[in-house]
Amino acid sequence: DGGITQSPKYLFRKEGQNVTLSCEQNLNHDAMYWYRQDPGQGLRLIYYSQIVNDFQKGDIAEGYSVSREKKESFPLTVTSAQKNPTAFYLCASSRRQGNSYEQYFGPGTRLTVT
């Protein structure tokens, strides 16, 4: 089946540790995105990538890093510099529909840092 996978579903880390969240897609989409969602809140963009080996900061990139070495993969590292890392993290990818981009989301990873 085509889709976006994120692993693991739940992740627990101690404060001060870096942690990497996985995102893989087999939809042959060029663009990929990482969002953060806090309880009762909307989605905030962390980083996005339009093509392999290129990515741009979103609205809340501080304390995060990404890489895009393969079209299918866009891992997100939450560094120890992120002050409030506990959140629900969502990965998305998009195709181009005319001049518009429809984004499709993965199931999310809930990160808890204590």
Added chain:
Amino acid sequence: GQQLNQSPQSMFIQEGEDVSMNCTSSSIFNTWLWYKQEPGEGPVLLIALYKAGELTSNGRLTAQFGITRKDSFLNISASIPSDVGIYFCAGQGEGAQKLVFGQGTRLTINP
């Protein structure tokens, strides 16, 4: 930056009732998308709109792209328990590579 105002923030309705929610923008959008998110899951795309005035249905869901290009509406007819969730609007400006999301409308249904 661009902002979306989505309303209402929450709705509590009886099963069988119709639902209406909307999003307004401070700037013009070329695309409006509506998503539904269930607890602990990623948002699922429900409807995509590409032209001002466009009216599109997906089962009991109907969405419209406002003629001013600054707003969009989502209606759900004859609600059922599985409609429970958070509904997000998202818009994309011309040439923009990012979506702007609304804050969501939380729908609760009393059986």
